[in-house]
Amino acid sequence: MPEMVDGKRIFTLSEVTGSIQKALAARYSSSFWVKAEMNKLNHYPHSGHCYPDLVEKSEGRVVAQLKATLWRDDYLRINREFVKVLHAPLKDGITMLFCARISFDPVHGLALRIIDIDPVFSLGELEREKQESVTRLQEEGIFGRNKTVAFPLLPQRIAVISVETSKGYADFQKVIQQNPWGYKFFHVLFPSLLQGDRAVESIRYQLARIRKVAAHFDVVAIIRGGGGEVGLSCFNNYTLARDIALFPLPVITGIGHATNETVVELVAWRNAITPTELADFLLQRFHAFAQPVQRAEEVIAATAIKMLGETRETLRHTVRYFRSVTRHALLDNHHAVNRCSDDLVRQSGLLLSRARQSHTASYVRLSSASAMRCTAARTDLRSLDVMMRKDITAFLRSEKSVIDGVARTINHLHPVNVLRRGYALARINGKIVTSTADITVGATLRTEFADGAVESTVTAIETKPKDEAAREGREGE
Amino acid sequence: MSNKEPTYTEAFEELQQIVAEIEEGQISVDELSEKVKRAAVLINICKAKLTSTEQDVNRILKDLDQTAGELPADERSL
Numbered sequence: 001m002p003e004m005v006d007g008k009r010i011f012t013l014s015e016v017t018g019s020i021q022k023a024l025a026a027r028y029s030s031s032f033w034v035k036a037e038m039n040k041l042n043h044y045p046h047s048g049h050c051y052p053d054l055v056e057k058s059e060g061r062v063v064a065q066l067k068a069t070l071w072r073d074d075y076l077r078i079n080r081e082f083v084k085v086l087h088a089p090l091k092d093g094i095t096m097l098f099c100a101r102i103s104f105d106p107v108h109g110l111a112l113r114i115i116d117i118d119p120v121f122s123l124g125e126l127e128r129e130k131q132e133s134v135t136r137l138q139e140e141g142i143f144g145r146n147k148t149v150a151f152p153l154l155p156q157r158i159a160v161i162s163v164e165t166s167k168g169y170a171d172f173q174k175v176i177q178q179n180p181w182g183y184k185f186f187h188v189l190f191p192s193l194l195q196g197d198r199a200v201e202s203i204r205y206q207l208a209r210i211r212k213v214a215a216h217f218d219v220v221a222i223i224r225g226g227g228g229e230v231g232l233s234c235f236n237n238y239t240l241a242r243d244i245a246l247f248p249l250p251v252i253t254g255i256g257h258a259t260n261e262t263v264v265e266l267v268a269w270r271n272a273i274t275p276t277e278l279a280d281f282l283l284q285r286f287h288a289f290a291q292p293v294q295r296a297e298e299v300i301a302a303t304a305i306k307m308l309g310e311t312r313e314t315l316r317h318t319v320r321y322f323r324s325v326t327r328h329a330l331l332d333n334h335h336a337v338n339r340c341s342d343d344l345v346r347q348s349g350l351l352l353s354r355a356r357q358s359h360t361a362s363y364v365r366l367s368s369a370s371a372m373r374c375t376a377a378r379t380d381l382r383s384l385d386v387m388m389r390k391d392i393t394a395f396l397r398s399e400k401s402v403i404d405g406v407a408r409t410i411n412h413l414h415p416v417n418v419l420r421r422g423y424a425l426a427r428i429n430g431k432i433v434t435s436t437a438d439i440t441v442g443a444t445l446r447t448e449f450a451d452g453a454v455e456s457t458v459t460a461i462e463t464k465p466k467d468e469a470a471r472e473g474r475e476g477e
Numbered sequence: 478m479s480n481k482e483p484t485y486t487e488a489f490e491e492l493q494q495i496v497a498e499i500e501e502g503q504i505s506v507d508e509l510s511e512k513v514k515r516a517a518v519l520i521n522i523c524k525a526k527l528t529s530t531e532q533d534v535n536r537i538l539k540d541l542d543q544t545a546g547e548l549p550a551d552e553r554s555l
Contacts, residue, residue, distance in 0.1 A: 308509070
């Protein structure tokens with residue numbers, strides 16, 4: 001019972017806790033279903049009991065928090081169900097629907113005693129946020145976008161988003177800096193929170209910074225490690241996953257956990273399970289570059305030597321072959337020339353003698369034919385001469401008699417002879433008169449005879465009629 | 478073949494091309510000497526790239542500072 005001191009009613013702590021216990025037992029007599037996120041399972045392997053931390057979040061902020069108890073037998077039964085349904089044991093960071101009862105222990109305080117957990121609900125809740133992000137990115141057509149960014153041949157310049165003091169970052173640096181092949185990397189740390197409420201905005205802020213200097217880098221590496229399985233839900237955040245999907249450089253992740261891949265890891269160009277594996281991946285890329293170069297060196301050198309050797313050998317064979325072939329060819333040609341020379345001499349001698357014979361025959365035929373032809377021509381000429389002489393004499397004789405006749409006629413007709421035969425010529429003023437019409441009375445008429453002439457004066461003119469004159473003219477002929 | 482120094486990516490691709498040509502026997506002895514010389518240059522470029530970087534952190538930080546003013550004030554303290 002409470003004691004009274006100075007008018008104050010004073011309770012012991014156990015009385016208070018006992019009162020709370022009684023009041024709660026009266027108020028919460030039955031079990032009920034609760035939805036909450038289990039931030040941490042807090043399983044104690046020694047006792048087998050669990051003391052989960054339950055939280056409720058609204059827009060990323062914790063709005064309610066309560067401890068819970070999960071006794072060993074309940075835990076084992078529920079865990080079996082989880083493995084069966086979720087293919088994973090009960091674990092931190094899942095939202096769950098559970099059946100619980102308020103319990104208050106004077107020593108351990110207020111807690112929800114978990115009697116049962118619905119594994120199907122947890123499965124759905126866990127996947128819901130993740131699936132929503134995935135679906136939205138897929139609907140926007142950007143889910144696989146980062147994977148289509150061309151990966152550089154040598155991912156040498158790395159923008160690292162990590163926590164400077166984290167084990168994951170240290171592991172990563174150790175692997176790439178101490179690689180035994182002397183590969184050289186360049187990396188700059190962009191420090192960021194990687195779990196908890198502010199991780200999303202912190203990573204996005206650093207992505208925005210890297211984007212501004214993206215030309216200096218080949219890849220972005222998000223490296224976490226040592227943080228266990230807690231607080232991975234930020235990597236299922238839609239806005240963060242979207243930034244990564246749309247990032248202009250390939251984003252590679254080494255977040256270091258054993259559960260299903262988060263959305264960020266799904267959209268990343270490449271997801272390695274741990275930071276060490278991520279560093280190995282980069283080294284593999286370097287190998288993939290270095291090995292062909294090494295091989296090129298070997299192949300080119302070996303092939304060049306082989307080709308030169310083969311060519312030299314071929315050349316030697318060719319020279320030998322050429323020498324023998326040319327020698328044969330020369331000999332063959334020499335023989336052929338000799339044969340031709342002999343043939344030429346023989347054939348030309350034959351042709352010459354044949355031509356000579358043919359010439360002689362032609363000469364004989366030609367001279368006999370021309371002699372015959374000369375004799376015939378001479379005979380012809382002689383007979384023609386005889387005939388010509390005969391013809392010329394006869395022709396001359398007949399022409400002479402014709403000329404003699406003409407001469408006699410011409411002699412008879414000479415004016416002297418005509419005048420001797422009694423004809424006279426009458427003239428007036430030197431002009432011969434043949435008609436009375438030309439004469440006038442009193443004109444001096446000169447009459448010429450064979451032996452001279454007289455001049456007389458005309459005293460009378462008698463003119464005969466014309467037809468009589470004509471008739472007399474005809475009779476006188 | 479350009480006169481300027483090829484990037485390591487170009488060098489790598491050209492080198493692979495030469496190896497392919499040589500392996501397929503497409504190269505004559507006449508071209509061999511030139512190809513081998515070229516390959517040696519390309520191999521040196523590739524090997525140098527593997528074991529050295531020319532990055533300057535200060536330049537990147539300078540570039541970042543130039544654009545830092547565009548970010549919200551509360552995020553700059555991160």
